[in-house]
Amino acid sequence: MATNPASETRRPRRTADEVNEEIRALWLRCGGRLSTEQRREYQRLVTEWAAAEAAAHPEAVGRAESHGSPTRAA
Numbered sequence: 001m002a003t004n005p006a007s008e009t010r011r012p013r014r015t016a017d018e019v020n021e022e023i024r025a026l027w028l029r030c031g032g033r034l035s036t037e038q039r040r041e042y043q044r045l046v047t048e049w050a051a052a053e054a055a056a057h058p059e060a061v062g063r064a065e066s067h068g069s070p071t072r073a074a
Helices: 003-011 014-029 036-055 058-066
Strands: none
Touching: 014 036, 036 058
């Protein structure tokens, strides 16, 4: 699925919680195994989630960078 950068900027920004719900739904739909296309969608969603987190907590970005990458929650 191709995206248009111009349309991306017009879409209202979603919260990290909203994006996280979509990530969870994707994993449930695929039964825990992502196809190539689903993996691309997952990567796009994780990038969107990270941007939403950074926008919601700008003070935490500097701290996270100084302590290395975050760990994956179970």
